[in-house]
Amino acid sequence: MSKKSCGNPCCGKSAGADSLPCPVCGKAGEIVPGDTVRKLIKPGLPAAGDKYFICRTPDCEAVYFSGADLVYKQADVSVPVYFKTGAMPLYACYCAGVTKAQVLHAVKKTGATRWSVIIKEINGSVPKCNCAETNPLGKCCSENAYAAAIAECAVKPAPAKTSSDPLHGITLETIIIQLVKRYGWGKMGQRIPIRCFQYDPTVKSSLTFLRNTPWARKEVEDWFLREFKGKH
Numbered sequence: 001m002s003k004k005s006c007g008n009p010c011c012g013k014s015a016g017a018d019s020l021p022c023p024v025c026g027k028a029g030e031i032v033p034g035d036t037v038r039k040l041i042k043p044g045l046p047a048a049g050d051k052y053f054i055c056r057t058p059d060c061e062a063v064y065f066s067g068a069d070l071v072y073k074q075a076d077v078s079v080p081v082y083f084k085t086g087a088m089p090l091y092a093c094y095c096a097g098v099t100k101a102q103v104l105h106a107v108k109k110t111g112a113t114r115w116s117v118i119i120k121e122i123n124g125s126v127p128k129c130n131c132a133e134t135n136p137l138g139k140c141c142s143e144n145a146y147a148a149a150i151a152e153c154a155v156k157p158a159p160a161k162t163s164s165d166p167l168h169g170i171t172l173e174t175i176i177i178q179l180v181k182r183y184g185w186g187k188m189g190q191r192i193p194i195r196c197f198q199y200d201p202t203v204k205s206s207l208t209f210l211r212n213t214p215w216a217r218k219e220v221e222d223w224f225l226r227e228f229k230g231k232h
Contacts, residue, residue: 032136166225
């Protein structure tokens, strides 16, 4: 049995198994499920086979083909194929019926680029995935048609927000462990005379006390910042 491709352009394909040249432009086609072809070609056109290919060349008039004798063009397909020249509308998500223009507007409005956030902003909810029957490639819109729309719009993800908190990303548990490792419980109990450092000290008991005692926690955190943070 031959190894099947994942269908991604970057995935290696076995010669003669999962790749076939387009009979119109000669470029290698990408395998697509037969059920996808049957769902998307217009009624009355024959599509009995199970192995079809899609031509990804933008200016080639062929969409699906199965050998040299069976070629379906854009006029034979019920939806515009987003990567073909002149496709209108340019769909970013076929399942939700969302276009490139809608995605761009939502990105500008929200500053987000995540598929689920954008689709929900446009439609109010994230639709059930039905890519095998709606996307010409027969695979997830969020990884191809949607990504292509974002790229064509030259939209870049919003930069990650930075925190002004010097302890951002550092847990209280990490602070206690680092202090114990450097100074030991004895010196910690002398420096900050609280029971959880002086009597049967453990990380667990210290966490419980400090989380409920703001003034003591602040002293511990300030000590940590003076001793560790400025040295990294």
